[in-house]
Amino acid sequence: MNLIWHIIKKDFSHNRLVIFWWAASGILVELSPADFVRGTWTEHGYLIVCLLTCYVLPVGLIASIYQEDHMVDSDGFLRTRPISPCRLLAAKLGLVWTLFVIAPLLLLLIERMVTPVTSRAPGLGTIGLNLTFVVLVLSAVAAWCKNLSRYFLALLTGIFFFGLSRMAFSSLIEATPLGLRALLRQTNSALITVVFSGFWAAALYNIYYRRRLLVAVSLMVIGLIGTTLMGDFLTTPLPR
Numbered sequence: 001m002n003l004i005w006h007i008i009k010k011d012f013s014h015n016r017l018v019i020f021w022w023a024a025s026g027i028l029v030e031l032s033p034a035d036f037v038r039g040t041w042t043e044h045g046y047l048i049v050c051l052l053t054c055y056v057l058p059v060g061l062i063a064s065i066y067q068e069d070h071m072v073d074s075d076g077f078l079r080t081r082p083i084s085p086c087r088l089l090a091a092k093l094g095l096v097w098t099l100f101v102i103a104p105l106l107l108l109l110i111e112r113m114v115t116p117v118t119s120r121a122p123g124l125g126t127i128g129l130n131l132t133f134v135v136l137v138l139s140a141v142a143a144w145c146k147n148l149s150r151y152f153l154a155l156l157t158g159i160f161f162f163g164l165s166r167m168a169f170s171s172l173i174e175a176t177p178l179g180l181r182a183l184l185r186q187t188n189s190a191l192i193t194v195v196f197s198g199f200w201a202a203a204l205y206n207i208y209y210r211r212r213l214l215v216a217v218s219l220m221v222i223g224l225i226g227t228t229l230m231g232d233f234l235t236t237p238l239p240r
Contacts, residue, residue, distance in 0.1 A: 199223030
């Protein structure tokens, strides 16, 4: 346990300036009195900068945390340090989960206790599942890549194929019987998120425990395609 805590403190210390910058931008967004409807151009620019910082910085931060002790190079961390894959992964997941799942949920909980929430606002459970899924996706890609350049290249490639998949699945969805489409739309979207989160969690397991990178990549591809397909079925309107 001491070794896990040591790695968490070390990763936090190495990234503390960026973490504080990200946290400050998120707090400023929540506390800002400006809005996009009645605000001035200066307020709009201020909000845009804070929003970009709040949502874009975690993408690079997660990669920095995982690649601090990379697993895929020939001189990987485990070859020179007395730590098991279980402890190393627990330390990495513990830090990113605390920063990017637990902390945002606590902030949202405090905000909802202070201000009234509309009935259309998603519940904290749904937001937590979505944040967990995003963290798993970014964690698996970051652990699989050796450096930030390959990491961002992999993300851009995934986004590109995500768009191609949506185009390819559009004809498949139209050819699917209406009854099946209606059944899929009635399926709990939270269950779909949990199922495909399992593929990204399995990819992380193969990277840290099995060291089978091709298996990890295959699982990530299945997770990407499956998420795209189910998302299309859930968002494509049914014919009247």
